[in-house]
Amino acid sequence: MNSCARCLLSTEVPGVSIDQNGICSVCRDYDRSWGNWENIKKEQYARLENILQKARSQKQHYDVLVPLSGGKDSTYVLYVCRKKFNLKCLAVTWDNGFLTDHARINIHTACSKLGADHLYYGLSEPLLMNLYRHFFLNTGFFCPVCLKGIYTAIFRAQAAFNIPLIVKGTSKRTEEHVHPAYFLDGNFSFLENVLESTPLKKDAEIIIQPMGLFSSPPAINLPDYMDWDYDFIFKTITNELGWTAHSPDAEHSDCKVDNIVHYIRYKKYPVLIPEMLRYSKLVTCGQMDKKEAERRVAEKKASLTEPSNLGFFLNALGISRDEMDTVLSDPMRHMKYLKERSRVGRRLKVLKKRLLPRL
Ligand SMILES: [Zn+2]
Numbered sequence: 001m002n003s004c005a006r007c008l009l010s011t012e013v014p015g016v017s018i019d020q021n022g023i024c025s026v027c028r029d030y031d032r033s034w035g036n037w038e039n040i041k042k043e044q045y046a047r048l049e050n051i052l053q054k055a056r057s058q059k060q061h062y063d064v065l066v067p068l069s070g071g072k073d074s075t076y077v078l079y080v081c082r083k084k085f086n087l088k089c090l091a092v093t094w095d096n097g098f099l100t101d102h103a104r105i106n107i108h109t110a111c112s113k114l115g116a117d118h119l120y121y122g123l124s125e126p127l128l129m130n131l132y133r134h135f136f137l138n139t140g141f142f143c144p145v146c147l148k149g150i151y152t153a154i155f156r157a158q159a160a161f162n163i164p165l166i167v168k169g170t171s172k173r174t175e176e177h178v179h180p181a182y183f184l185d186g187n188f189s190f191l192e193n194v195l196e197s198t199p200l201k202k203d204a205e206i207i208i209q210p211m212g213l214f215s216s217p218p219a220i221n222l223p224d225y226m227d228w229d230y231d232f233i234f235k236t237i238t239n240e241l242g243w244t245a246h247s248p249d250a251e252h253s254d255c256k257v258d259n260i261v262h263y264i265r266y267k268k269y270p271v272l273i274p275e276m277l278r279y280s281k282l283v284t285c286g287q288m289d290k291k292e293a294e295r296r297v298a299e300k301k302a303s304l305t306e307p308s309n310l311g312f313f314l315n316a317l318g319i320s321r322d323e324m325d326t327v328l329s330d331p332m333r334h335m336k337y338l339k340e341r342s343r344v345g346r347r348l349k350v351l352k353k354r355l356l357p358r359l
Contacts, residue, residue: 008280008293012271015179026177030284034173041227048225052085055165063087065163067094067154068110068118070103070254073169075110075243076233077222081167082114083240089114090161094153095122096146096255097129097316102246103254110241121153127203133317134200139334140268140327141184142317143261145207148186152207158217171223174285176277180338182269182331193337230287260313266304268331273301 003010004024011018017025055063064081068074068091081087091111093099111118122128128149132142158166184190191208195201201208222228237243246253255261262274276297282288307313314324327333 007283007290008276008297009177010271013177013179013277014181014269015177026280027284030173034285037173044225048220048222049085051165051220051225052087056087058164060162060164061088062090062117062161062163063165064089065154065158065161065166066091066116067150067166067168068092068107069094069150070099070107070110071169072230072233072237072243072245073174073223075106075237075241077167077169078110078114078116079237079241080222080226082116089116090157090163091116091118092154092157093118093120094146094150095120096149097122097125097132098256100246100254100256102244106243106254110237110243113241119157121149121157123149123207129317131200131204133319134198135194136317136319137323137327138194139184139337140264140331141334144184144186144190145204146186148191148207151186155217164218166217166219168219168221169223171221171228173221174223174228174281176281178277182265182272184334189339189341190334190337192341193339230282256309257313259307260310263307263310264328267328273297273304275300 002012002018004016004018004027005022006027007024009016009024009026015025019025019028052063064087066074066078066081066089068078070093078089078091081089091107093107107118110116123131128145131145135145136142154166157163186207188208191204192201195204195208234245259274265272266274279288279293279296283290283293314321
């Protein structure tokens with residue numbers, strides 16, 4: 001038995017194991033953390049009200065910061081913060097250089113309809129593309145640069161405007177299974193290891209230098225505190241904010257190269273057909289029927305062709321097709337950069353930075 005009896009995962013997917021009842025580790029983790037959601041959701045919602053009231057009572061210019069990508073989740077977070085809780089919001093968008101015009105329109109419309117202030121932050125395009133190129137050629141990944149950029153944008157804005165709380169639309173409750181074999185977030189050690197002894201390190205300092213001494217800024221994941229039903233979310237933001245999707249099943253229509261990320265992942269690990277992890281998670285958390293998920297995955301598999309924007313992507317990063325093929329032929333090339341670096345050294349760096357300006 002190597003496939004989960006409940007979701008779409010199998011032991012072919014890195015990090016997945018199946019127990020004697022035929023249930024995979026991802027479904028078991030979900031049940032352990034969120035299996036009793038129906039029983040605890042009232043309590044969680046009361047907790048949320050409490051947390052937001054505390055943020056409000058700080059009487060700052062903004063009660064909360066909402067990271068806004070222009071996608072479904074973040075737009076709904078802004079909607080909830082403004083419409084349900086009447087919070088004063090600053091929405092912050094990290095411009096990763098591949099933000100779609102479509103996302104910009106959704107962002108603009110949501111902020112103006114909801115009465116939220118908004119700012120964009122992004123690195124210069126040549127630097128960003130150089131970073132993506134360096135990371136892709138050396139590790140086969142370029143998303144970690146973007147993910148770290150998101151953190152930089154929101155944490156810096158949070159500190160600059162003294163905002164008591166960050167409210168995010170991401171959550172382990174609703175997001176797909178990921179594993180370091182095929183997905184890396186923007187963790188410090190990885191970024192520092194990859195940039196070590198390269199001229200890019202200095203230029204990238206703004207996004208790789210640590211921001212906090214011991215703790216991260218206060219942040220919550222909204223889906224941990226309230227129902228997060230995608231059909232309902234889609235209807236709400238479409239009807240009330242005029243939000244539009246690029247295509248009906250586009251998960252991240254805010255990024256021009258999101259389909260490339262999925263394509264590259266599939267090329268490295270043929271078991272990871274685009275959207276399979278996403279649909280599998282929806283099955284695990286009871287938002288999609290397994291048959292329906294299987295049907296959609298089969299449909300994706302049958303229609304899998306090279307993305308029409310692959311040339312655009314390679315051109316933007318200045319990478320040849322041969323270079324891409326070399327990267328794809330060695331899917332584990334990133335593993336050697338995963339070594340954790342000392343946190344003590346990093347904290348000393350922050351301390352030095354904090355003390356020096358005062359001397
Ligand atoms: Zn499962």
